[in-house]
Amino acid sequence: MDAQLQRWLGWLSPGEMARHQRFVRAQRQRQFVVGRVLLRMALARLLGVTPQEIGLEEQVGKAPRLVAPVARGTPPGFSLAHSGRWVACAVSAQTALGLDVEMKDGARDLNALAAQAFDSGEMSQWERLQGLPAASRVEGFYRLWSEKEARFKLGAASGGHCLALAHAELSVALCSELPLEQPPAIEIITLE
Template sequence: MPRAGADASGPGAPTPPRRVLREPAELSLWLIRPPLPDSPAAGRLAAHELDEAEARRAELFVRPQDRVQYLSAHIALRRILAASTGYPPDRLRLGREPGPLWAHRRNKPVLLYPPAPVHFSLSHSHGLILIGTAAAVVGVDVQRIPSPGTVEVCGPALHPAEWRELRALPHAQRQGAFARLWTRKEAYLKGLGTGLGRGPARDYLGAGTDADAPPGPPGWVVRDVLAGSQHAAAAALATPTEPVITLRSVPVACLYGGAAGQPLSAAPLLAWRRRGSWTLRWSLLERDPPG
């Protein structure tokens, strides 16, 4: 037995426990602005990379801008997943998680082939597309800032602490705050795979300013995403610790087919976040489309 103060290392000494340093989870976010439906850029979109179900879905849209937005979103998603898996975009097979047939359209979208550990989520609203990819379950949502009337109609359906927080704000701030809250809620519910089938009052995702506010969902990190002045956006990741988040802007030329297309590596980094506030590369406000 070693005397006090002696070095206890040696062949017979117990091995001290090793500290396992876990790398923080990574979340990649991508913003895309679809081209105008009557522009040359819309005609260059690589629509041939979509599968039959996506092509049929695109044809169902009545408004040309909605069709182009859908095409842009799904071409971008396939190219982002192709960059993650090494498979060509048109060879990827997308589907839905197993679940009741009546809820098939609401079941979480998944990558069926190749069998790669990549989770993704997609959202689009009024000229802005947001895609998130990660090794853990992820949900994203983007919404245009709503009217004051929408806030008053939908607000009472929120968690009581969330609604109290909104009503405590000046009227001029409620629309933006509501939009940020709603996208946090939808991103989280997309991550769960329930969508709004799970009542919006069940989970608290507010700003934490109400004295009686409960904690947020355990095991999840839910963060606002920079999306300019006309939209709000959020992402939810199933991780217990703060992830490294990167936000990139995808030029529409990255969605072209043929020689005119740019590689996804041309998507510039807009912002990143590690354990605090966002660090900006340049202002997203300058990228808002005209009113």
């Protein structure tokens, strides 16, 4: 995969290359490159161009912005996510998206994470899961966490339309600004 990653580096804009070089860990660099390539491939299919024709511009503290080709009307919605060895991308011609993936890890201190990250409504939902078997609690925690992150990426703390997508190793949440008339293109790959 290293030769492939080197080739894909040529697809990145100068701003993306600068950001890529700021990552210290090799895994994070790979996640970044693979995420941007997945995004370019998905947008290219949607817009009828080659992945190399997709221009993305970095935005501080935000998702990248599509700058080429110039979209007529509403620009496509897209979102990237990564967790461990997984990278995911979703695109839609219809609406803005927020996507999150989280590796399910029951060994983590989920109560401490919930206390630190969940608001009162999410804590109430988490507390209702306490009487369930451990596997169900882990599943429930990551469902809440993923939806929270996907809503944040969408920019909708409580609004939007969210759904959980089935995956054996991951908790996957996709939120959209508008109801989805058709499922968006979602790609989830492993770096191994």
